[in-house]
Amino acid sequence: MIIQDIRNIAIIAHVDHGKTTLVDGMLKQSGIFRANQIVQERVMDSNDLEKERGITILAKNTSVRYQGYKINIVDTPGHSDFGGEVERVLKMVDGVLLLVDASEGPLPQTRFVLRKALELNLVPVVVVNKIDRPDARISEVVDEIYELFFELGANDEQLEFPVVYAVARDGMATMDPDEPGTDLKPLFETIVNHFPAPQGDPEAPLQLLVNNTEYDTYVGRIAIGRISQGTIAAGQTVTVIDHDGNTRNFRTGRVYVYEGLERVEVPKATCGEIVVVSGLEDIKIGETIADKDNPVAIPPIKVDEPTLEMT
Numbered sequence: 001m002i003i004q005d006i007r008n009i010a011i012i013a014h015v016d017h018g019k020t021t022l023v024d025g026m027l028k029q030s031g032i033f034r035a036n037q038i039v040q041e042r043v044m045d046s047n048d049l050e051k052e053r054g055i056t057i058l059a060k061n062t063s064v065r066y067q068g069y070k071i072n073i074v075d076t077p078g079h080s081d082f083g084g085e086v087e088r089v090l091k092m093v094d095g096v097l098l099l100v101d102a103s104e105g106p107l108p109q110t111r112f113v114l115r116k117a118l119e120l121n122l123v124p125v126v127v128v129n130k131i132d133r134p135d136a137r138i139s140e141v142v143d144e145i146y147e148l149f150f151e152l153g154a155n156d157e158q159l160e161f162p163v164v165y166a167v168a169r170d171g172m173a174t175m176d177p178d179e180p181g182t183d184l185k186p187l188f189e190t191i192v193n194h195f196p197a198p199q200g201d202p203e204a205p206l207q208l209l210v211n212n213t214e215y216d217t218y219v220g221r222i223a224i225g226r227i228s229q230g231t232i233a234a235g236q237t238v239t240v241i242d243h244d245g246n247t248r249n250f251r252t253g254r255v256y257v258y259e260g261l262e263r264v265e266v267p268k269a270t271c272g273e274i275v276v277v278s279g280l281e282d283i284k285i286g287e288t289i290a291d292k293d294n295p296v297a298i299p300p301i302k303v304d305e306p307t308l309e310m311t
């Protein structure tokens, strides 16, 4: 079954190429916020260490709405793979937006994440941003991106990526750099039409791989992941399967989905959605949250020691 109204994507960008600005523009156009006050306070790049290193370490998720679609945007770490985080984050999405500055072109720090995305068979879309820059060299940068995809072993389909041109700062996107658009509609259209919708059966036994965990001051330990199949509800008894196949039962606390920059509590969520679940004490990354009567694990993602890769 295809979950037509959801798209799960990640944005890969070198720091300062305009990711925050683009997401803010999408949030504004999706009308989630009346004022941009909250957008100003967003945390996507607020971590000092990230600024210092020119990369994004913490994954912060956002969602925007376009017509009948909900687009979950999972933030990716920059180039460093902290304990396999890149892979874990990318496993939650079906496509990646590669955002590139029209003057600087693709920079080496994004290679690692892009290569992982291509290896995982994710569908790419390229956004060439800041085409308003006087020193923009749009067609050269597009050539450099093709070259990069080629070097990283993109398959034939991936090499046919659409290119959207943007001035994120003005909330503008266009498919033709010689014809400036008026808003981000061309980008939204490309996202909903080019990226595959999630697949899964909402009636099947629950399966949810825990891609990340966090600690929340109010609800304690929380698990973040994408529902592969079935439905998860607040207060439901579930079976958690660990790395060795051992199981333990829990009652879920609350279930949240992403709306804009916030987490919104919902009574239940179905497959395709990226959810936050509380109440699962000691839950670990790589464990599966499963149906209690039919517990089947999803093969976990290897959690490596941190590596720092530049190629």
Ligand code: GDP
Binding pocket: 013, 014, 015, 016, 017, 018, 019, 020, 021, 022, 045, 129, 130, 131, 132, 133, 166, 167, 168, 169, 170
């Ligand atoms: P991030 O680090 O990728 O999140 O980048 P930001 O969104 O913080 O943007 C970095 C800088 O680029 C900011 O000063 C933005 O105002 C600027 N910027 C973003 N989009 C555009 C654009 O389309 N054109 C120009 N000229 N500048 C932009």
